[in-house]
Structure formats: C-alpha cells, structure tokens
Amino acid sequence: MYGTMLDTPLLVSRILEHGAERHGATTITGFDSRLEPRPTRFDVIAARAAATAHALAELGVGHGDVVAILSESRTEYVEAVFAIPAMGAVAMPVNILRSDDFKTSALRDNDVTIALVDPEVFSSVLELTADLPSLRHVVVVDTHVPTGHADTHVEVHALEALLDGRPTTYPWPELDERTAAAIAYTSGTSGNSKGVAYTHRSIWLHSMQMCMAESAALRSGDTILSTVPMHHVMSWGLPYAAFMSGAGLVTARPRPGEGLHTGADLAKLLGTFRPNKLMTTPAALQQLLGQLEAHPQSLSHLSEILVGGSGVPEALFDAFVERHGVTLIQAYGLTETSPIAAFARPDPHSSATHRRAQILGQGRFPAGVRARVVDGDRVQPNDGWSVGELQLRGPWVTARYLGDDSPERFVDGWLRTGDMASITPRGYLDVVDRADDIIASGGELISSIELEHAVVRDDRVADAAVIGVPDDRWGSRPMVLVLLKPGAVATARSLWEGLDGVLEMWKRPDRWAFVDDIPLTTVGKYDKVAIRARYAAGEYSVTRIAPGSAR
C-alpha cells in the first residue's frame, strides 16, 4: 500500500529555485585571479545558471552528458554546478593542479565534449586536446577569448559572450532523483583516483544533513568561509547546502598556482568577511595559527571552526580553544561519502572526559550513515576500543566506482573506507590510521597519526609526518619528518625525550629527519606515497635514536 504523499523527486533545480526565491539577497563570494572578491546574490546566480543552461544546450549538452569544469573557486563555478545537473547533465569539477594524465583520463573516460576553464589554465587545457578527440568546445570563464591561442580542433568560446542575452529562466526538467548530478574523483592518496557520481537525491539528503543542528547547522544569517576548493568533493557540498539554508558563503581561493592557503591570506579573509563559521583543513589551521602568533587578530566573530580532511592534532585543537577562544568541530568523510559522514559534536549526556574524547575523535554518524568496524570477517562491537576497518553505507555513500566495479572495495553493499577505526558505545568514531599508513612493528600496530599528533605537541615543531620504513628487527618502524618553526632549534634526541609521558617508548619514532617542507597532496594531506619514495631514494638525512624496544 502506497501512502498519499506527493511522489515528487528531490532535484538540484529545486535547491536552486528555493535559494533564489527565499534567500535571493544572500551572496556567494568567489574570487577572480587577482584574488579580488566577487560577491554574487543567490537570485543572480540562479538567473545566470539558467542562462548557462541555455548556452550549454545550444552547444549540444543533453541528458546525461558530462561537462568538465577546470576552474578555481569562482562564482561562475557555482552557477555551473547548479546549471549542469539541473538541466539533466552531469557536472565534473576537475582539480587544475593535478597531472595532465589525470585530467586527460577524466575527460576521456567520461566522453566530455565541453569544458569550462579558467583563463589561467586555458592554454594548458588546450595542450591536452590532441589526446581528447571527443572534446568539441572549450568555454573560457571570461568576457573574451584569449588571443593567439594554439590552433586545435576544439571551438573556443567566452562564457560571458555565450550568456549575453539569454533568458534568465529555464524549464528545468523533472528528472529521476537517482540521475547522476556531479562527478568527483578521489584524490588518489592511496592508489589510483576513482570517480563517483553523486545523484540529485544524494545531494539533497547530504545538504539537509549539513543544515541539521548536529552537523554543520547551516542557517540563514550564517556567513561561512570555506578554504575547500570546489573541485575537492564539490567544496564539501557547501554551495548546495548554502542555497538550501540561506547561509552566505565565501569560497576562498589560494594564490594562483599555489595549492594551499597561506596563513596571512586566511587571516586577511577572516578580518575582511568576519564569518561566523570557518570550514577548513588541519593544514590550513596550522598555517593560520602560525600567522596569528606573529600577528595577533581577534577571532571573536567565529562561533566555531568545522575542520575535516584529516584528523586534528590535540595540540592544534587546544591552541585554538585556549589562545583564540574558538572550538574546532571535526568532520569525517570521504569523496565516496558526499563527503560529510559524521560531525564531532560532543554528547551533552557524557562526562567531561568522554566529551573531550568525543571532540578529539572524528564524529558521530547521523541516521543516514550506517557504520561498522570489521576485523577480517568479524564485525567488531562498538565498545570504543575494538579496532577494524571502518565500513559505511547509506543514501549518500557510493555503492561503486565509475567504470570500475572494484569489488574489493565493497562488502554486501558496505563501502570499505580503508580507515582503521573504533566506535564507542555512543556512536563516536575514532580513526586510528589509514590501513595503508598504519605501522606493523614486531606484531604491534602503531598509528602514524598518533605519532604525528604527539610530535607536534612540542612547541618548537610546526609540522610532522610519519611513515613506516623497513626495519630488520621489527619488520617496520616509524620514521618522522619534522618541520621546525622559524628560528626554533631542536635535536632529534631532545624531541624524542620530549615524548616522555606522551608516547610509550616502543611506539616512538626511531628515525628522524629535519626538513624544510613536507610533501602534501593537492588537497593538503601528507603525501605519504611521495615521502616513502623519497625515503627509499635516500633523499632524507636521517638521525637514528634509541631503537624501539618492544613492550
């Protein structure tokens, strides 16, 4: 027996219309290539999205066609990630900092015929076209086509010329809500990048989650500053959640050509826009913390910082609470989970000790995300200490990869996250490490994350990354790369001794290397694949300390 409720699909076009109708004067601020802010009202974004859809339709974009976007965080990008799904096509933002090989494969594998590109990357994209016979149109996000560009088989257009005079409404089609809306690729931290296709339904449910009080609690009146680029899991879904809630959004953009934000640029954005929420990564917060130490600035406008991408070191957490009076709320997620799967808001019914552990962990799952921890074939109890691989399922969790069944990544509809974790009786997640990064030393497992967080507790240390390296006696032992703060002086021995009372002796890194920079991926995570390669190539000058002694 069916119910009597209207069977109407959850569509991106409805989120767009809602934002424009109910919150038309609220703005999303992107930045041009000179880092000048470009605030645009929701109703203008909706009107331009309609014009964009008309232009794309004229260029031949039809139902299910994938349109690539190679652009930084500009407002035109927001317009495109609404327009393309709303018209029944599929938006595919591509990280412009990734390799040519990756970009070419992503466009070729998805039969892309049209790409929207930033003026800054226009010529580099044109160079790829020889390997992209199906690409027919390149649309430059600008008022005019750059002159003197290479001669290729693709037709080149200027976006503003294409939009000029178009209607500002569009007859958005009534789609099946399971239709693909947007494609995102994993960052490939551990292996090849794999693509997932979010649906209109998954974007809706994920956006509702982002507005829930237990999650990001987005609402009208909020101003959120995000440092998460749009090509990174759709900026954690923020454009859709902003339109759903009426929250204003500032999508920060790093200096052209640089993957990450500097502390000075971040501090300036905070002072200019005075957001009440900041969504960012631990790496960006480390930069900001250093900047604020050198140049004090009040963060009283911030009610909280939502932080994800990797675990937050306790020292970083405490520094923001104690020195700046701002709480960090961790979020956990993956490209495969839209991305937000959990938020670490503490349970008011728990003791202070438990609440601290809850805040320092990765979060509690909402009703839409089922979670379990599996060791081998055994589902572990949620007792807070039994560790296994975290597996997830739910309506905004992927069930497969694009063009790649990857059966080894799924079990009975559960996604294998590759994260080793435990879950507490109250449902809080504690990620121990990536399965690929955990260090098996003499029969014991050592979390590289735990070591990194312990080492950065030292006031002299700016950043630290740990990998496991081959060891004759123990099989594998931890090696740490240390980046000292400017002017700080430390020996490996003094840092090792500083771990007294913090880390059991057998866990401590016995190989130390001081470096001027730690390799990061384009989304700001430690690039442990690169670190392992450099270590193997003997590129680090390593000091060995007291050998690890087993318990």
Add this chain to the structure above:
Amino acid sequence: MYGTMLDTPLLVSRILEHGAERHGATTITGFDSRLEPRPTRFDVIAARAAATAHALAELGVGHGDVVAILSESRTEYVEAVFAIPAMGAVAMPVNILRSDDFKTSALRDNDVTIALVDPEVFSSVLELTADLPSLRHVVVVDTHVPTGHADTHVEVHALEALLDGRPTTYPWPELDERTAAAIAYTSGTSGNSKGVAYTHRSIWLHSMQMCMAESAALRSGDTILSTVPMHHVMSWGLPYAAFMSGAGLVTARPRPGEGLHTGADLAKLLGTFRPNKLMTTPAALQQLLGQLEAHPQSLSHLSEILVGGSGVPEALFDAFVERHGVTLIQAYGLTETSPIAAFARPDPHSSATHRRAQILGQGRFPAGVRARVVDGDRVQPNDGWSVGELQLRGPWVTARYLGDDSPERFVDGWLRTGDMASITPRGYLDVVDRADDIIASGGELISSIELEHAVVRDDRVADAAVIGVPDDRWGSRPMVLVLLKPGAVATARSLWEGLDGVLEMWKRPDRWAFVDDIPLTTVGKYDKVAIRARYAAGEYSVTRIAPGSAR
C-alpha cells in the same frame, strides 16, 4: 545516467535502529493513567518495538494492514508507531476523544483487524465492535485483560502478556520507501475528517527537517516537552525526529477525560522536567500564562517555545518575551503536511521591524515545501500584501486523501490549504484567516484571527473567538465571544473603545457576547462550526455596538 550512490530506501526501521544504537540511553517519557511519568530508554523502546512486531505478526498483521491505536500519550504508543511501519504495516492513531461515529468509520474504512487500546477506553471500544465485523483482536495496553468485559466476537489480549518472552530484535523488511507508514485524519474543523497516509520517505524527510537549524533544530542533549497528543498528526512527528536526533522527549498527557492541559499541570511538568524546548499550542500557552501570573515560576530552563496549531496573538507573544524571557517560534502546518511546513525564525538580514513581522507571522518555507498564493486562477506575487489561498506541494505534502479523490482540494499537484495568506519577498508566510472563517463585509475582507488577537490585547480578556454572522446591510459582520479573566469586569462598549488605535472602526466586531467558555475542538482550536450553530440557535446573549461603517 544513474549515479553511483547506494540506492537504499529511507525507512522508519532505520530511524528506530539509529536511535537505539547511537542514543540508546536517551529517553521518551510517557504517562500512565494516574499521570505518573514512565521514562523509557530509546534502546528499550527499540527492543519492545521488535517484540511488538513479533506479537502483531502472530496475530496476523501483514504488509499494508492498518493497525489502529486508541491510546493517550504512553510509551507503548511510541513503540507501536515504530513497530507497525517498520514491519511493513500501517499505524493509525485515533483520537479517543472523537465521536463513536468517527472512530467506527476510521476503523471500518481501513479494514482494521487489530486495535491497540488504553485500559481507560477499552470498554468504550468494545461497544463499537458490533459495527466492526472485520475487527478481530483488541490489545489492551496493560499487563492483564480487564475482567467482566462485554462479550463480543473479538479476541481480547493484554499487551504485556503478548510481548512476554518475544525476541527483542526483528528482521525489519526492506520496503519501498513510498510504502504507507502511518495514517492521520484531519480534525474536521471545516467539514468532514479526511485521512492521509504518510510514507516512510515523507517521515524521513520531515524528521530531517525537524532537526535542521532553521526548523526545530532538534539535537542530542535537548529535552522537549510536547503537549501535542500522539493521535494529533503523530505528535507533530516528534517521536521520529527524537530518534533521528537523539533529543529526549516528554509527551505530556492531559488529565484522563479532559482534552486539554491545565495551566497548573503544564507548570508542574515544566518544573519537574526542566525541558529546554516546549512544543505546544496557543491555547495551552494561554493556560500556562494564567497559571504563571497566579503562581510565578522561572522558565529559565527554556531556550524557546515552538508553537503551532493556530496563529499566536501578539499579546501572548509579548507576554512570554517580556514577563518570562522566552521567545515563541511559530510553526505552520496541517495534517496534510506531516505536519510542519514552516517555522517562523526571523531573517537576521532583515530590519528589526521586518523581523518582528516575521516572528508574528507563520514562518518561512524550507526547500522541501513549495508555496504559492492563488487568487482565483491568478498566482499572486510574493510581495507581502497580495492575499490569496495558500497552496503547497512537496515530498511531505499529501497529493490526495484516502479513499476520496477530493479533486476540489488539489490543483495541478498543489494542495489547497484553505488558508487565506500572503507571502513576503523573503518568503515569510502571513496567514490572514481560514477561507471559511474570513468575513466578507460590504466588499471588504475581515480576518477573524486579526480581530481575536486585537480583542485579547485587553488585560481583562482571557480569550476571544470571532465568527461572521449574517447582516442585512453589510452581508456579514463580525461577532465576538469574550471570555473574561476571573474577577475582571468589562462592558462591550469599554472593550470596543479599547480597540482605538488597534483596529480600524469598520473592522471592529459590532456584536459582543460574554461567555463562560468558548467551544474548542479536541485539538484545542476554536470550534467555529459549533459557535455558528449556537449563534444561529440564539444561544448567545448578544450586545450590539455602533454599526460598522464602511471605509
């Protein structure tokens, strides 16, 4: 092209499991017939819901069967409204205060074979069985079957005996999310009661809405006291939203046999449970206000009061803010809309004047609820003053009534609410009146609600209800029933003069009747059908004041 996200249905069973797993120690408190509180943990509710499903299955309940519940707000009721939908059947809570005719029709029209009943109404339900040949089982919510009951064709069971020894888990089936989950009937304020059937999908989406920061913002750590009985639109969906969010819930129950809560009982519940949120009706708040005036009590534990069911008079709003420091947040909805369709949280970007108007109106629609105002065939602009009938559509809005196509209530998939309203440019709803209650006087429309709110501004007035009555000169003119506060003295003339500066002279009621009580429906709304009938029968002693003069 379909996306890659898991195509998993949104089911009530998942909400139940989530609440039990992640918020097992949180409680829902019901009350027994002596008004003793019975707090029950979420994990116990889930275990008993599983046992209930096993018992019902043994009694023959199968997919799509409707199980009636005739009970007050007890915890067993919560268990049933989870168990029945989760197993694939349909829960139908029936208001025990309604007429025998209504109860009989509801059970007969839905082919009910099993009814769960309170001990208090057991014998009255048995008396209906002669007209219910298909009813086979009556389950009394008690440890034993009452002795000496009438002899009928139905088999009588005691719930606790049925549950004894049952498994505390159940293999909840994977259903189509559009499956009917629960049936609710309109209160029949204006005409016959009509039934709607909520789906698993609509309950999920409505519950997510209730957790959104712009709506009820339910979250873990909340304690919500609700005076809305479970049989009234599933207590506004609170049990489901509580399990989704981890919010604790106290479901108040009025004294047996009485439809409404007394101010003293409400004040006692507030003092005992110290909730941070109260969900209630204007009628209950009027009672509470009187009680608090006579017996002061701090409401400092309340962060806000969520109020719905009918519009909140400005005087009531101001009294709670000024005397008790608590803000009222209005909610708008209908049985047809699950019920919550809008919450009146002000827009922080608006001026103080606009924010006050926003708070005094009925709310702003979330992305899930599309709204328009229609005059004849003309969709009105959202300009804040063009009035027409409010029409709604969305995934938790009904598309039809049970066994009744009622084409006159729907237009192109839009529900005709029967409310006359305007919508502001920022999307705030202002309900002028029910279409049936608005008074057409000499070509002008007068809102009965506006008059009621104006009359209760007078300190001597406890309550007031306005209807339109036939008038030779103007066609129709307003008549007001006035309930004075205990000990207060007032003439119709002095109250009429007190409207100077409040209400234009042509709008003021010219017929006044002082009464000892105002007829209310079982859900606490003015029963204007009854008032009109009594007026027509000459039962009111009416004083006429200066005739209304047209503008």
